[in-house]
Amino acid sequence: MLNYQKTIKILSLSIASALFVSACATSDGTEDIDDSYMKSPKGPQLQLPPGNSEIKATDSYRVPEGAVITQRDAKGKKLSLEPPQLLLIAGDGxxxxxxxxxxxxxxxxxxxxxxxxxxxxxxxxxxxxxxxxxxxxxxxxxxxxxxxxxxxxxxxxxxxxxxxxxxxxxxxxxxxxxxxxxxxxxxxxxxxxxxxxxxxxxxxxxxxxxxxxxxxxxxxxxxxxxxxxQQAKIDVELGYNDQGSLALITEREVLAVWEQLPRVLTALNLEITDHDRSERTYYFNVKEPDDGFWSWFGDDEDAAKVELDPGSYQIKLFELSAGGTSMNFYGAEGNLLESNIITRIYPEVSAEFKRGKGTN
Known part of the structure; x- marks a missing residue:
């Protein structure tokens, strides 16, 4: 009889333990762990050793003289998460x-x-x-x-x-x-x-x-x-040089015109063959027209854009006594071109000088 009761008690404890373990194992884990510390019991207060009524700070933990300990509010959530803004300096000056x-x-x-x-x-x-x-x-x-x-x-x-x-x-x-x-x-x-x-x-x-x-x-x-x-643009007009010959006239100085001449001649499809800075002279050539197949369609991209006969030419710069520069055109033998030819080529040459470097 005693053995039977003892067996019943052991079986009951085993079942109870199994149910407890099963309950722990099947918990849905919905408890907020972050808030669990709020339920923690208060621990025992710090007790002074027997025979002591106060805590004395040793030299190694002494607070420096003049130090002030203040209460500070938490700033974390008040700080901006934006990156710092710098002054971005561009250009000179x-x-x-x-x-x-x-x-x-x-x-x-x-x-x-x-x-x-x-x-x-x-x-x-x-x-x-x-x-x-x-x-x-x-x-x-x-x-x-x-x-x-x-x-x-x-x-x-x-x-x-x-x-x-x-x-x-x-x-x-x-x-x-x-x-x-x-x-x-x-x-x-x-x-x-x-x-x-x-x-x-x-x-x-x-x-x-x-x-x-x-x-x-x-x-x-x-x-x-x-x-x-604007400085690269040069206004050119028909006028007369100091000798009374028809020429292209501008108020700009010789150096400014000299620097622009290569661009102007190239843009007009006038091939530069040589130049003499001491004589302020550029030599250029007008090519023979293209007699090939594409000439029937007027599609010769290398044709001169001024009305000059094929051959060699010169353009010379002179300082005018009243100020400014004259551009005089000569043939291959150094003969001054006739007034009607100067009048004929003036519009294209003047327009290209006025166009200026870098403009369309």
Missing amino acids: VWVDTERAEPTVWIRASESELIAYIERFMNSQSIAYQEPSNDSISTEWVVTDGESKISERLGPYHVDNQRHKFSLNIVDKKPNEVALQAKHLAYQQEKDEQWVDVDTSERVAKQFLNYFVGYYDSERTREARERIL
Whole structure:
């Protein structure tokens, strides 16, 4: 009888243990492990050894004199995840002022010139602005809604609708240089159909300054290119040289015409055979017309673009007593071409000189 009861008790314990283990093994694991520490029991308090009423710091753990320990709030979630914004300096004559708190660059220009460039920038980018002063221009509200030109410049990728106010201010000057500073005056975001004020940002001020500096550099580059092309253009007219012979006349100096002559002759399909700089003379040749198959279709791309008979010619440059340069045309033997021939070739030669290098 005793053995039977003992067997029953062992069997009951075995079944209970199996059920417990089975329950643990089949748990769905829905318990939030991250919050489990909140249910942890409070541990025992630190006890001082017998015979001690206070803890004495040894020399190796002494707090330095003058040290101040303060309470600091957690900053982690308040920090911006955006990368830092640098001032991107392009072109010559622009450099960053690293000593000022607000984003500032030095630009090689006068105050009036720079204000004029800023106005052109505002107008070209469709940015409304207030009446400028001698050293400052402030914008009206600039909306960045994904459709305006400025949207991609300020990177509103995290906000559907926002608007800003900026100012560009001349805050210092040196001989031939001025310091231009950008300020982010106001910032609002649209929430629930209401504009809500947001803290202004030095980062956004830098982006706006970069926006202007990029425009300024591109405009200066374009203007420089236009000046170079304009200098390459030469206005040529029919006139008379100092000896009274009909020639092509220009107000430009001999050197400018001399440098353009190779391009002009080549463009007119007049083959240059030689030149003499000391005599200011270019020698060129007009080829015989092509009598081949393609001549029937008028498709001779190498034919001269002026009405000159085949043969060798010269063009000589002379300084005029009244200023400017005359271009006189001669045949192979050095005989001055007749006036009717000069009149005939004038339109093409004049047009090519006026075209200038690099223009179409």
